[in-house]
Amino acid sequence: MLTLYGVTRSRASRIVWLCHEIGLPFKQVPVIQAYRLPDPDAEDAPLNTHSAQFLKLSPQGAIPVLRDGDLVLSESLACTLYLARKHGQPFGPADADEDALMLQWSFYACTWLEPDALTILFLHRAGQAQPGADQAAVAHAAERLIRPLRVLEDHLSRHGHIVGRRFTVADINLAEVVRYAQSHEALLSQFPALQAWLADCQSRPAFRKMWQARLAEPE
Structure with missing residues (x-):
């Protein structure tokens, strides 16, 4: 096991x-x-x-x-x-091309998205007063995320999923990184296809099972 x-x-x-x-x-x-x-x-x-x-x-x-x-x-x-x-499938690659694309988009998540998304996760408190330094850091992180999220928005609007027009490990890897910035509604509202995709990912029973286990752990 x-x-x-x-x-x-x-x-x-x-x-x-x-x-x-x-x-x-x-x-x-x-x-x-x-x-x-x-x-x-x-x-x-x-x-x-x-x-x-x-x-x-x-x-x-x-x-x-x-x-x-x-x-x-x-x-x-x-x-x-x-x-x-x-x-293997359906969550893994069907061939070498899909394998390469899953690698590409996973690297995209950790290089282009994750650092700034984590800044938002740790510093953004929607509806709450924040120190000026935190506000500035969040604003800069959100600004830097616009370009890579726009790329993701365009891809999802045309394909629906990250690789192979089906839900795969690439969707999990991307969705879990985008989740870090999810509290910044003003940022994500600019990307309707991304928001719809993220909601679909997070509605899956496997995600909900993971999330309930996460919430059950001490903060």
Whole structure:
């Protein structure tokens, strides 16, 4: 059985979602991020990314980590792409062309979207007063996202999905990154095809199952 190390309130959510889509059983070991703990090195601290036990598995001290037999794999997008390729269609590539496109769009998510989307996730508080520095950082992040989101909007308006005109791992990888900016309604409202696609992705039973598990975890 697969073993997934990491809480669902992390990039592990992408892997959990895909496993539910495939119907793939897995064991989840809830490793928490060290920065969320007052003293991650305390003797009674829960298993976390500073724990010696976990550092043996992940020297960089980052979640998630996936173990599949003798294979130990880090980097969440590598994990989702590996599982989709191993278990095949409809979520994985049908051929080498689709495989390349899934790689392309996954890299697009983590290079063009994720850094600024994370700024919005951590700093944007819709309807609440914010420090001026946070407001400026969010405004700059939203401005930088317009161009790459416009590219995604155009692609989705023509194809409906990221690759192969069907829901695949590429949709999961992109949707989980776009979600980070979802609270910025003024930004996403500029992209109706993207909003419709994201809503469709998040209405899927596998996403809802992952999301309920995520909400059940401590913040």
